Amino acid sequence: MTNTSPATNTHYVPEDLPTHIQHYIDGQFVDSISGKTFDVLDPVSNGNYATAAAGQKEDIDRAVAAAREAFVNGPWPRMKPRERARVLNRIADAVEAQEDRLAELETFDTGLPTTQAKGQARRAAENFRFFADLVVAQFDDAMKVPGSQINYVNRKPIGVAGLITPWNTPFMLESWKLAPALATGNTVVLKPAEFTPLSASLWAQIFKDAGLPDGVFNLVNGLGEEAGDALVKHPDVPLISFTGETTTGQLIFRNAAENLKGLSMELGGKSPCVVFADADLDAALDSALFGVFSLNGERCTAGSRILVERAIYNEFCERYAARAKTIVVGDPHDPKTQVGALVHPEHYEKVASYVEIGKSEGRLLAGGGRPEHLPEGNYIAPTVFADVAPEARIFQEEIFGPVVAITPFDNDDEALALANNTKYGLAAYIWTQNLTRAHNFSQNVEAGMVWLNSHNVRDLRTPFGGVKASGLGHEGGYRSIDFYTDQQAVHITLGAVHTPKFGSVDDAASTEG
Known part of the structure; x- marks a missing residue:
C-alpha cells in the first residue's frame, strides 16, 4: 500500500444543492417529455444527491427546433460583433462573480x-472574454485586381451547433465550446456529460441575466446513447463539437456522415513526457508530476508515459516515486488536497483494473491501490510503474487516472520511436537543454501540441487538437472562428464584363422574323 499523505477525511456537502436538474429549452426550465430521469451521485460518498431529466429524441427535437427558430428569425445572428461581444463580457463577469x-x-x-x-472557473471566464475580443477584431482578406475585380471573404454563422462535453473539467470545457459558437452568431444545443450535470445547469441563468435571447442557448441532459446520439443524428444540426474518448468519437464520426456534418473532435491521449539527461531535472520532475496527477489524472493531455534517458533513469525514478508518495490525497473540498476522488464508481473500477494490470507489467514504485485512510469513495493513490515495456497495456492504453508508466531509452532515435509508439497523438512534453534536439524532436513527434521545457500552459490563440486517434480538426483562436463559420467568397467585377460568347449573336438575330 501507499504512504501517500492524507488530507482531512470529511464529506463536505454544499448548501442549497438542487434535488432535481432540468433541461433548459427556449428560455424555460423543463423536464423530459417522457418524464424520464437518471440519478446523479457525488464521488466522495457515491450517494445520489439529485435526479436529472433524461433527454430523449423528442427532447432533442424540441431543443433543436428552438435553436433553429432563434437562428432563422431571432436577433442573435444578425447582431453586430460588438453587440454580441458585450453579452459575452457580461457572461464572463457573471462567471467571475460566482x-x-x-x-x-x-x-x-x-x-x-x-x-x-x-482555476477552471477563472479559465471559463477568460474563454468568453477572449472570443468577445476576437470576434470584434476578426477580419478577412480582400483581394483587388485594379480596374478589374474585387474579391472578399464574407463570414457567416452556420446554424445550430451541437456541443457534447466531457466530465473531467465540465464547466471550463463547456465554455471552450460555448464562447466561440455564440460569439460567431450561432445558436447551440449543449449536451453535458451525464456524470456531471450540476455546474452545466448554472449556464442558463448566467446567459439569461447577461441578455442572451431565448432559444440561442439550449441544454438537454441525458445519456450519450440517447440524447447525445439524437443530437448527432439530427438533420437540423450542421455542426458537432465533441470532447471525449476515442471510441465514442468514432461512433459520432459514423453517425454524422449521413448528413455530412462539420465535425471537431478532441479525443483520447497517451502523451509522452520525454526527459533527456541534459534536462533541468528539478523542473522536469515538477512538470512530470503535475502533468499526470493534477485534475486527478483525469486529463486528456496528461503526460502518462514518461520516457527517461538511461543515464538519469534510476535517479529520476527514485525521486519521482518519493514525490508521488507525498502527494496529498483526500476530500476534494480540503484546500490541502492535491488528488481528490475520481468522478464515478464506473470510472474508479476502470482505473483500478489498470492498476492491477500494471502490477504484472511494471515495477511498482508508489501507490498501487486505494489509500489506507480513505476506505470509501472513488480514491486511488498516485501510482507509479517503472521499467514498463512499450507493448504493455499501461504503456499503450489511456487510463485517465493518477497512474503513470516510466520507460528508459538510450538515444534520440529510440526516444522518438517510443514517443510515437501509440495510436494516440494529442500532446508531447520534451525536456532538454539542447536547442537543436528540442526543435528536431518536436517536429518529428506525432502530436498535435508540443511543450518544450514547459508544463501544460496554453495560449488561447493557438490551435488545440491532436493527430491519429486523438482527434479530428482543431479549435482555439482563429481555428474556432473557422469551425463555427462559413467562409463565403464574393467576387465583384469592376467595369466591362469580358465573358466568352457561346453561340453566334449575329446569326441568331438574322434568323428572327
Missing part, C-alpha cells in the same frame, strides 16, 4: 480538488 460557488459545485460533482476547480 467563482467560489462554481468551484464548490464543480468540486462536489467531479471530485476535483477545490484549488484546481477554482
Whole structure:
C-alpha cells in the first residue's frame, strides 16, 4: 500500500444543492417529455444527491427546433460583433462573480480538488472574454485586381451547433465550446456529460441575466446513447463539437456522415513526457508530476508515459516515486488536497483494473491501490510503474487516472520511436537543454501540441487538437472562428464584363422574323 499523505477525511456537502436538474429549452426550465430521469451521485460518498431529466429524441427535437427558430428569425445572428461581444463580457463577469460557488459545485460533482476547480472557473471566464475580443477584431482578406475585380471573404454563422462535453473539467470545457459558437452568431444545443450535470445547469441563468435571447442557448441532459446520439443524428444540426474518448468519437464520426456534418473532435491521449539527461531535472520532475496527477489524472493531455534517458533513469525514478508518495490525497473540498476522488464508481473500477494490470507489467514504485485512510469513495493513490515495456497495456492504453508508466531509452532515435509508439497523438512534453534536439524532436513527434521545457500552459490563440486517434480538426483562436463559420467568397467585377460568347449573336438575330 501507499504512504501517500492524507488530507482531512470529511464529506463536505454544499448548501442549497438542487434535488432535481432540468433541461433548459427556449428560455424555460423543463423536464423530459417522457418524464424520464437518471440519478446523479457525488464521488466522495457515491450517494445520489439529485435526479436529472433524461433527454430523449423528442427532447432533442424540441431543443433543436428552438435553436433553429432563434437562428432563422431571432436577433442573435444578425447582431453586430460588438453587440454580441458585450453579452459575452457580461457572461464572463457573471462567471467571475460566482467563482467560489462554481468551484464548490464543480468540486462536489467531479471530485476535483477545490484549488484546481477554482482555476477552471477563472479559465471559463477568460474563454468568453477572449472570443468577445476576437470576434470584434476578426477580419478577412480582400483581394483587388485594379480596374478589374474585387474579391472578399464574407463570414457567416452556420446554424445550430451541437456541443457534447466531457466530465473531467465540465464547466471550463463547456465554455471552450460555448464562447466561440455564440460569439460567431450561432445558436447551440449543449449536451453535458451525464456524470456531471450540476455546474452545466448554472449556464442558463448566467446567459439569461447577461441578455442572451431565448432559444440561442439550449441544454438537454441525458445519456450519450440517447440524447447525445439524437443530437448527432439530427438533420437540423450542421455542426458537432465533441470532447471525449476515442471510441465514442468514432461512433459520432459514423453517425454524422449521413448528413455530412462539420465535425471537431478532441479525443483520447497517451502523451509522452520525454526527459533527456541534459534536462533541468528539478523542473522536469515538477512538470512530470503535475502533468499526470493534477485534475486527478483525469486529463486528456496528461503526460502518462514518461520516457527517461538511461543515464538519469534510476535517479529520476527514485525521486519521482518519493514525490508521488507525498502527494496529498483526500476530500476534494480540503484546500490541502492535491488528488481528490475520481468522478464515478464506473470510472474508479476502470482505473483500478489498470492498476492491477500494471502490477504484472511494471515495477511498482508508489501507490498501487486505494489509500489506507480513505476506505470509501472513488480514491486511488498516485501510482507509479517503472521499467514498463512499450507493448504493455499501461504503456499503450489511456487510463485517465493518477497512474503513470516510466520507460528508459538510450538515444534520440529510440526516444522518438517510443514517443510515437501509440495510436494516440494529442500532446508531447520534451525536456532538454539542447536547442537543436528540442526543435528536431518536436517536429518529428506525432502530436498535435508540443511543450518544450514547459508544463501544460496554453495560449488561447493557438490551435488545440491532436493527430491519429486523438482527434479530428482543431479549435482555439482563429481555428474556432473557422469551425463555427462559413467562409463565403464574393467576387465583384469592376467595369466591362469580358465573358466568352457561346453561340453566334449575329446569326441568331438574322434568323428572327
